Each structure stands twice: as structure tokens, then as C-alpha cells.
Amino acid sequence: xxxxxxxxxxxxxxxxxxxxxxxxxxxxxxxxxxxxxxxxxxxxxxxxxxxxxxxxxxxxxxxxxxxxxxxxxxxxxxxxxxxxxxxxxxxxxxxxxxxxxxxxxxxxxxxxxxxxxxxxxxxxxxxxxxxxxxxxxxxxxxxxxxxxxxxxxxxxxxxxxxxxxxxxxxxxxxxxxxxxxxxxxxxxxxxxxxxxxxxxxxxxxxxxxxxxxxxxxxxxxxxxxxxxxxxxxxxxxxxxxxxxxxxxxxxxxxxxxxxxxxxxxxxxxxxxxxxxxxxxxxxxxxxxxxxxxxxxxxxxxxxxxxxxxxxxxxxxxxxxxxxxxxxxxxxxxxxxxxxxxxxxxxxxxxxxxxxxxxxxxxxxxxxxxxxxxxxxxxxxxxxxxxxxxxxxxxxxxxxxxxxxxxxxxxxxxxxxxxxxxxxxxxxxxxx
Amino acid sequence: xxxxxxxxxxxxxxxxxxxxxxxxxxxxxxxxxxxxxxxxxxxxxxxxxxxxxxxxxxxxxxxxxxxxxxxxxxxxxxxxxxxxxxxxxxxxxxxxxxxxxxxxxxxxxxxxxxxxxxxxxxxxxxxxxxxxxxxxxxxxxxxxxxxxxxxxxxxxxxxxxxxxxxxxxxxxxxxxxxxxxxxxxxxxxxxxxxxxxxxxxxxxxxxxxxxxxxxxxxxxxxxxxxxxxxxxxxxxxxxxxxxxxxxxxxxxxxxxxxxxxxxxxxxxxxxxxxxxxxxxxxxxxxxxxxxxxxxxxxxxxxxxxxxxxxxxxxxxxxxxxxxxxxxxxxxxxxxxxxxxxxxxxxxxxxxxxxxxxxxxxxxxxxxxxxxxxxxxxxxxxxxxxxxxxxxxxxxxxxxxxxxxxxxxxxxxxxxxxxxxxxxxxxxxxxxxxxxxxxxxxxxxxxxxxxxxxxxxxxxxxxxxxxxxxxxxxxxxxxxxxxxxxxxxxxxxxxxxxxxxxxxxxxxxxxxxxxxx
Numbered sequence: 011x012x013x014x015x016x017x018x019x020x021x022x023x024x025x026x027x028x029x030x031x032x033x034x035x036x037x038x039x040x041x042x043x044x045x046x047x048x049x050x051x052x053x054x055x056x057x058x059x060x061x062x063x064x065x066x067x068x069x070x071x072x073x074x075x076x077x078x079x080x081x082x083x084x085x086x087x088x089x090x091x092x093x094x095x096x097x098x099x100x101x102x103x104x105x106x107x108x109x110x111x112x113x114x115x116x117x118x119x120x121x122x123x124x125x126x127x128x129x130x131x132x133x134x135x136x137x138x139x140x141x142x143x144x145x146x147x148x149x150x151x152x153x154x155x156x157x158x159x160x161x162x163x164x165x166x167x168x169x170x171x172x173x174x175x176x177x178x179x180x181x182x183x184x185x186x187x188x189x190x191x192x193x194x195x196x197x198x199x200x201x202x203x204x205x206x207x208x209x210x211x212x213x214x215x216x217x218x219x220x221x222x223x224x225x226x227x228x229x230x231x232x233x234x235x236x237x238x239x240x241x242x243x244x245x246x247x248x249x250x251x252x253x254x255x256x257x258x259x260x261x262x263x264x265x266x267x268x269x270x271x272x273x274x275x276x277x278x279x280x281x282x283x284x285x286x287x288x289x290x291x292x293x294x295x296x297x298x299x300x301x302x303x304x305x306x307x308x309x310x311x312x313x314x315x316x317x318x319x320x321x322x323x324x325x326x327x328x329x330x331x332x333x334x335x336x337x338x339x340x341x342x343x344x345x346x347x348x349x350x351x352x353x354x355x356x357x358x359x360x361x362x363x364x365x366x367x368x369x370x371x372x373x374x375x376x377x378x379x380x381x382x383x384x385x386x387x388x389x390x391x392x393x394x395x396x397x398x399x400x401x402x403x404x405x406x407x408x409x410x411x412x413x414x415x416x417x418x419x420x421x422x423x424x425x426x427x428x429x430x431x432x433x434x435x436x437x438x439x440x441x
Numbered sequence: 442x443x444x445x446x447x448x449x450x451x452x453x454x455x456x457x458x459x460x461x462x463x464x465x466x467x468x469x470x471x472x473x474x475x476x477x478x479x480x481x482x483x484x485x486x487x488x489x490x491x492x493x494x495x496x497x498x499x500x501x502x503x504x505x506x507x508x509x510x511x512x513x514x515x516x517x518x519x520x521x522x523x524x525x526x527x528x529x530x531x532x533x534x535x536x537x538x539x540x541x542x543x544x545x546x547x548x549x550x551x552x553x554x555x556x557x558x559x560x561x562x563x564x565x566x567x568x569x570x571x572x573x574x575x576x577x578x579x580x581x582x583x584x585x586x587x588x589x590x591x592x593x594x595x596x597x598x599x600x601x602x603x604x605x606x607x608x609x610x611x612x613x614x615x616x617x618x619x620x621x622x623x624x625x626x627x628x629x630x631x632x633x634x635x636x637x638x639x640x641x642x643x644x645x646x647x648x649x650x651x652x653x654x655x656x657x658x659x660x661x662x663x664x665x666x667x668x669x670x671x672x673x674x675x676x677x678x679x680x681x682x683x684x685x686x687x688x689x690x691x692x693x694x695x696x697x698x699x700x701x702x703x704x705x706x707x708x709x710x711x712x713x714x715x716x717x718x719x720x721x722x723x724x725x726x727x728x729x730x731x732x733x734x735x736x737x738x739x740x741x742x743x744x745x746x747x748x749x750x751x752x753x754x755x756x757x758x759x760x761x762x763x764x765x766x767x768x769x770x771x772x773x774x775x776x777x778x779x780x781x782x783x784x785x786x787x788x789x790x791x792x793x794x795x796x797x798x799x800x801x802x803x804x805x806x807x808x809x810x811x812x813x814x815x816x817x818x819x820x821x822x823x824x825x826x827x828x829x830x831x832x833x834x835x836x837x838x839x840x841x842x843x844x845x846x847x848x849x850x851x852x853x854x855x856x857x858x859x860x861x862x863x864x865x866x867x868x869x870x871x872x873x874x875x876x877x878x879x880x881x882x883x884x885x886x887x888x889x890x891x892x893x894x895x896x897x898x899x900x901x902x903x904x905x906x907x908x909x910x911x912x913x914x915x916x917x918x919x920x921x922x923x924x925x926x927x928x929x930x931x932x933x934x935x936x937x938x939x940x941x942x943x944x945x946x947x948x949x950x951x952x953x954x955x956x957x
Contacts, residue, residue, distance in 0.1 A: 300552060301546075301550045301552055302546050302550045302551075302552055303550055304552075305533075305537060305541060305544060305552060306541070306542075308530075308533075309530050309541055312530045312531065312533070313528070313529070313530045313531070315528060316528035316530055316538075317542070318512070319512050319522065319528045320516070320528070320542030320593075320597075321516055322541070432532075
């Protein structure tokens with residue numbers, strides 16, 4: 011989550027404020043205490059489990075690597091001890107003088123180490139396919155990335171989009187239907203984008219033209235999309251299975267790169283959706299922060315009246331951003347039926363639209379931030395499956411709660427209060 | 442560029458905002474357009490700027506009739522507006538704000554950031570309005586933000602600048618700088634329409650003055666031919682007394698004693714840094730200061746709604762810090778809040794309900810938890826009569842009243858209670874001259890009845906007119922209070938945080954040490 015450094019000129023770091031009562035200093039201390047506590051938790055709960063943990067890094071996707079990576083075998087006790095010492099050490103430095111601008115980086119690294127220690131402990135005496143878990147992380151992050159980017163586009167223009175779930179469902183449905191009828195995954199993909207764009211357009215009309223409360227519109231759209239797709243699924247798709255067997259996309263291995271051990275299967279042997287998600291992050295970032303259009307989108311999201319007084323058509327820009335956002339969410343929705351499941355089923359998106367919304371918030375309305383958050387959430391989802399296999403005495407539901415916990419922590423302002431666009435959710439009324 | 446309006450009339454449902462207005466600005470001339478709030482200045486300028494269509498009449502630029510279908514057209518025709526509430530995106534840089542809408546690009550819609558910054562730097566050099574193109578707007582002081590607004594108009598090749606109450610947010614020194622810039626622009630051929638209700642400023646900087654009253658032109662004049670009293674009479678339509686008549690104060694015992702007060706603002710920063718002040722019965726202490734120097738937090742602390750981190754506030758020896766706002770209210774602290782709409786009234790409630798907004802739950806307005814509407818209505822009728830509140834009925838929604846009448850309701854509500862001290866923050870903000878006059882009289886009368894008054898205002902005129910002692914708040918600390926009469930320029934310097942290097946209390950009385 012440290013990739014979003016370049017978007018704005020210096021998120022001013024008034025960190026070295028000298029006032030000892032300043033909240034920044036209090037927060038610095040709190041982070042230090044957190045790190046030390048993490049070290050203590052590591053020692054108390056994870057130490058004592060003996061034996062070795064085996065992490066499998068072999069390519070089992072049939073990618074024909076240059077050579078097979080050997081398994082990573084580590085001693086549980088050593089890993090736990092080293093991680094605990096590193097966490098305590100970082101905490102000590104943080105308490106003594108603070109890491110300043112690098113605080114979040116250090117915090118992230120230590121948390122990553124802690125997760126590794128936890129994995130080692132959980133795998134003790136058995137083996138875990140780490141490569142598969144990481145690969146699944148990326149695939150699970152795909153719809154979240156598209157959904158969160160949709161949110162970023164809409165909300166940067168000042169229209170709140172809690173209807174990502176509706177865009178997912180509609181796009182999953184249209185993608186499946188059109189993908190089946192045309193027997194072409196690419197046509198299905200376009201149909202998915204169109205389905206998402208349609209919901210985006212509905213949101214835009216209600217929010218921009220009729221100035222309806224955007225939270226209410228969002229909820230209504232979700233109910234509408236759930237009801238409509240469920241109805242059509244049972245009335246149209248179930249009696250006609252031909253309409254629900256879309257052509258699906260297949261992985262495209264990138265020459266040379268896909269044969270690198272570990273990295274190849276992780277990044278370079280995926281479907282178009284995965285590559286598309288990473289490309290979309292770059293594209294949206296470029297569009298929002300490097301182009302004239304992006305400057306205007308951000309201006310109508312921050313201070314629409316100012317944009318209006320210099321002759322920018324606030325309504326038109328908002329329509330563009332919201333409909334485009336809907337289309338991007340539509341790509342995430344099409345992933346469900348054209349890649350991951352190969353058929354539409356009722357409410358198949360299972361609330362992931364809300365997790366995408368959370369990823370947008372945790373990513374602070376920035377494309378790279380959203381990507382980082384989506385990857386973390388994807389990892390939590392993928393890990394919960396992996397841990398169920400090695401039979402950890404922790405219910406997998408706890409890991410599935412991770413996205414919500416992280417969101418609460420971020421929204422509560424514990425790690426720097428997220429700042430939404432100033433006019434987010436506020437309808438614009440021309441004078 | 443020469444601009445002429447001929448017979449411009451603008452109607453809104455039920456009101457005529459502008460009637461048959463003729464107005465001329467010659468090339469390279471500063472025209473001051475003065476008028477009270479609600480006189481139709483903003484409507485008229487919005488017609489000129491293409492935000493409204495005129496129902497009758499025409500606008501001529503360089504003797505050519507023009508019609509605008511929106512600000513875009515007006516901008517293209519060379520009209521620039523410096524809005525009273527800055528039209529700047531706070532999180533954007535100076536350069537981004539200036540080029541917004543006419544962005545330089547280099548193919549594929551890419552922003553040419555460096556080119557934008559260079560042209561902004563070149564523009565600010567040419568007009569001698571220095572500003573850093575990289576700076577983020579929200580980090581800049583108000584005076585610089587205004588400079589960005591001016592540059593924004595010049596970047597669009599504005600030949601006619603409309604400046605809507607540009608001095609309202611400035612320190613006296615920043616105002617002087619603005620006037621210098623305006624004169625320089627004028628010399629380069631730019632025409633300026635300077636909208637204000639501060640008569641002294643109109644006289645100082647304008648070549649000609651046009652007065653609007655009730656949507657119509659009340660007269661055209663020049664600074665050489667007129668003076669403040671005459672202008673005020675033109676503006677209001679009758680003789681106005683700009684000076685508040687009053688006897689010298691006869692201060693009694695200390696009522697409110699503030700010691701080492703420290704207050705934290707809602708971002709957790711220390712906004713009031715150790716203020717000491719004694720307020721005595723029968724005197725008005727007026728605190729001047731530019732917006733955002735801790736006055737809001739100071740007043741909020743007196744009302745019990747801010748976080749006090751140190752010091753004490755004693756009312757007749759009773760500690761107020763830590764008390765619930767309602768207890769402070771009941772202890773006899775009267776409050777006129779800074780932001781009427783946000784803090785002092787409920788627009789959707791009736792006038793009568795607003796008059797008991799802080800007493801509704803006590804006898805005689807409520808008995809056993811039931812509102813006594815008859816008692817409330819009686820009080821409302823009495824107050825409406827006494828304070829000359831112009832309202833169709835006591836059951837009219839507060840939001841339908843004019844700003845001046847709303848403020849009268851707020852003041853009436855406070856005076857209806859048994860008060861020991863009145864804390865009035867910006868008591869005449871945004872209201873008409875007639876109401877200002879009236880509210881000032883009531884405040885002085887309240888003082889004469891032996892009560893203590895604390896006035897906090899960003900309007901230097903008001904501070905000078907009301908204060909028996911004048912203090913200045915800057916950066917969270919208080920200078921003074923100094924005994925009136927005080928030297929206006931010295932107060933202005935203190936407001937900007939500069940040591941005036943001369944006695945603040947004006948000549949005639951020996952220099953007195955600041956009282957504690």
C-alpha cells in the first residue's frame with residue numbers, strides 16, 4: 011500500500027512537529043507500542059510449536075518453468091523468534107525516535123513478517139502450497155481492483171458509488187448471457203462492461219439529474235440488480251442452459267517471462283482479466299492525474315462551483331466519470347462468469363462489491379492504493395482457503411473478516427484519516 | 442475594455458432584483474459599485490458574468506451588444522470574476538487552479554504541467570503579483586489565495602475584472618497591497634468593477650462610484666464630489682449615523698476573569714495560546730483579528746463547546762471551564778454566534794421557536810415537559826415589536842427572513858434572558874446598515890445598563906465603533922486590551938502580527954500599560 015506516493019505533490023509531512031501534545035506524536039508512540047505488542051503476541055502465541063514448516067513453491071499450473079523451485083523448509087521456532095525480535099527492535103526505534111515518513115513502510119513490513127510467522131506456525135509439521143495461495147490472491151483481487159477503480163472514478167468526480175455490487179451482478183449476468191449466445195468471450199466481456207455502464211448510467215441520472223440521495227440510490231440499485239438478475243436467471247437461464255454456458259477466457263502465458271520460476275506462474279500466466287486489472291490501475295492513474303480530463307474530474311469532485319465558474323460542464327464530466335466507472339466495474343463483474351465460474355448463478359458476487367468499496371476507501375481514493383488494498387483483501391480470502399487445508403484451529407471466517415477489520419481501522423483514522431473528495435456525494439445545483 | 446449596461450432588469454418570481462440599471466466602466470478605470478446586502482449587486486454582476494439572463498436591457502462591450510449563455514462566454518469575451526468566496530480547489534496547486542478549464546496539453550489530452558507552471562510564473566512576474574506555482578492552495582494565506590483568483594482571471598486575458606467584496610477577508614495591510622495591485626492593473630488598461638459596502642475603501646481606490654439601492658441605481662458620483670455620510674445616505678435612502686453615540690464607559694467590578702486560557706481546535710492544534718482578559722461590568726471590550734487567528738475557538742470556549750486544555754474562565758468567581766454549555770447559558774452568558782446559519786438559528790423553525798431556542802425547556806416556556814405555546818407566542822410578539830423584527834408573522838419560518846432580521850431575532854433572544862455578560866461574535870456580519878445601527882445601539886444600551894460585553898469581530902470599523910477597550914488576537918495570542926480611542930493603523934498592524942512600534946492608544950491620553 012505504499013505505491014501511492016506520487017499522485018499529489020507531497021502529502022505534507024508535518025511529522026516532526028515539536029509539540030509533545032500533538033496527535034502526531036501520540037500516534038507515533040501508539041505505533042511503537044503496537045509493534046512491541048506484536049512482538050509479545052508473536053512470542054506468547056506462536057512460540058512453542060516445534061518442528062518444521064514446508065512451503066511449496068513448485069509450479070503446479072503446468073507452466074513449464076526453466077527449473078522447479080525447491081520447497082522452502084523452515085524451522086518454526088527460529089522464524090517466530092527472529093520475527094519477534096525484529097518487531098520488538100522496530101518498536102523500540104519507533105518509540106525512541108520514530109521512523110518519520112517511513113513509519114507506514116516499517117509498519118507494513120513488520121505486519122508482513124508477522125503474517126509469515128503466523129503461516130509458519132500454522133503449517134508446522136505439514137506443508138502449504140504458498141505459490142498457489144499467492145496466485146489465488148492475485149486472482150481474487152481482480153474483481154476488487156476493477157470495482158475499487160470504478161469507485162475511484164465515480165467518487166473523484168463527486169458521485170458516491172456504493173452500487174458496485176449492482177454493477178458486478180448485472181455485468182456478470184450480461185457477460186454470461188452474451189458470452190453464451192455469441193460463443194465469444196470477448197463479446198461477453200464487452201457486454202459485461204456495457205451492463206456495468208448501464209447501472210452506472212442509472213446512478214448518474216438519479217444522482218446528477220434528479221439529485222436523489224446517493225446512498226439511497228445505491229441501495230436501491232443493488233436491490234434492483236439482485237432482484238432482476240435472480241429473476242432472469244431462474245426464468246431465462248435455468249430453463250435454457252444454452253444461455254448460461256459462456257465461452258470463457260483462457261490463460262495467456264507471456265513468452266519467456268511465464269517460465270521464470272515463482273514469478274512466472276504468479277504474474278505472467280494469467281487470463282486477460284488479470285493483466286487487464288493491472289493495466290486498468292495504470293490507465294486510471296494516468297487519466298486522473300496526468301490528463302486534462304482527470305484534472306477536471308478531480309475539480310468537480312472537490313469544488314464543482316469553482317469548475318463551473320471557469321466554464322467546465324460539471325454535469326457532463328460527472329456523467330462521463332460515472333458511466334466509465336460503471337463500465338470498469340462491469341469488467342470486474344464479467345470476471346465472475348467469463349473467468350472464475352463459467353456460469354451465472356444467483357447472487358454469485360456475494361458482497362464482493364462492498365469489499366471493493368472498502369478497498370477504495372482503504373486505498374484512499376487512489377488507483378494504486380486501491381490495488382494494494384485489493385491485494386491485501388485478496389490474500390485474506392485466499393489464505394482462509396489455504397489454512398482450512400492445513401487444519402488450523404482457527405475458523406476460516408475470521409480471516410474472511412480481515413477486509414472489514416482493516417476498513418474499520420482505516421476509517422476510524424488510526425492510520426491517517428482518509429480524506430474523501432470534498433464534494434463526494436453532494437449533488438451540484440447550478441446557480 | 443469599456444463595459445456598458447443599459448436598462449438592465451432582472452426579475453425573480455415575486456421580486457425584481459434589478460430594475461432599469463444603467464452602468465458604465467471606461468477602459469482603465471476602477472468603478473466602485475456599492476450597496477447594501479440585498480441591493481442587487483450580486484445579481485447584476487451575475488447578469489454581466491453570464492450566470493443569469495437579463496429580462497430586459499443589454500450589455501455592451503466596447504460599444505458592441507453582447508449576450509452570454511454562461512460564464513464560459515463571458516470569460517471568452519474578456520470578463521473575469523474574483524469571487525468573494527474563492528473559486529479555488531483547495532487540494533490543487535496554484536498552477537492547476539489557474540489553468541483549470543483552459544489547460545495546456547501536449548497531445549492525447551496530457552497535461553503540460555511544466556508549461557502551465559512557467560506561464561503562471563511569467564504572468565505573476567508581469568503583473569508583479571508574486572506567488573509560487575507549486576504551492577497547494579489550502580496552505581496559502583487568504584491574501585495569496587485572492588492573488589491566485591486575480592491571476593486566474595488575468596490568465597484568461599480578462600480586460601474587465603469584477604471583484605466581489607475582495608477586502609472582506611483581508612487584513613488592513615493586505616487590503617493596501619490589493620489596492621496597489623488594482624491601481625497597477627488599471628494603469629495597464631484593465632477595467633475593474635469593485636463591489637463593496639465599505640465606503641472608505643470605495644472613496645480611496647475608485648475613479649467613480651455607482652450606488653445601488655433596492656435593485657435600482659441610486660446615483661453615480663466620484664470620490665472628489667462626495668464623502669462617507671453622503672454615500673451612506675445614498676445607500677440606505679436616509680441619513681445614517683455611522684458613529685455610535687455613547688457616553689464614556691463607567692466600568693465597575695470584574696465580571697469575567699480569563700486566565701491563561703488554552704483551547705485546542707478540531708484538528709487538535711493549539712488555537713488559543715494562553716489568553717488573559719478581565720471584563721468589567723459596564724464596559725465593552727472589542728477584540729479585532731483576521732479570521733482564523735483563534736477567535737472562533739476563544740468564543741467557543743466561552744460558550745463551553747470547545748476543548749479547553751488549560752487556564753480558567755471565571756464568571757463572578759465561578760469556574761466555567763468544564764461546565765456543560767447549558768450550565769454556562771444558565772449562568773448568564775449571552776451568546777451571539779459567529780455563523781448565524783450554522784450555530785445560532787434553525788432555519789426551518791418559526792421565529793417564535795427560534796426566540797426560545799435556549800430557554801424552551803425551562804419555566805415558563807415549558808411545564809412538566811410540555812411546551813407552553815401561549816407563553817412563547819406572547820414573548821415572541823413582545824420581542825418582534827421591541828426589536829422591530831420585520832416578519833409577516835411570529836410563525837413564519839426563520840429562513841424566510843432577511844439576514845438583518847434573523848440577526849435581530851438572535852440578539853433579541855439573548856437579551857430576553859437574564860444576562861451577566863454578552864459574548865457577541867461578529868454580531869453584524871452580513872446584515873444591512875440599518876440593522877447594524879440598531880444592533881450597535883442595543884449593545885451600547887446593554888452596557889449602559891451595567892452589563893459586561895465582549896465583542897469579537899473581523900470588521901475593524903465595528904471594533905473601533907464599539908470598543909471601550911480594544912484588543913487584537915493574532916496567532917492565538919491577545920495583544921492589549923488598549924483603552925479607546927485607539928490608533929486604527931496600529932490595530933491594523935497588530936492584526937497582521939506586526940509590532941506597531943508606537944503607542945496603540947491614540948494621542949490625547951497618556952500611554953497606558955496593557956491591563957490584565
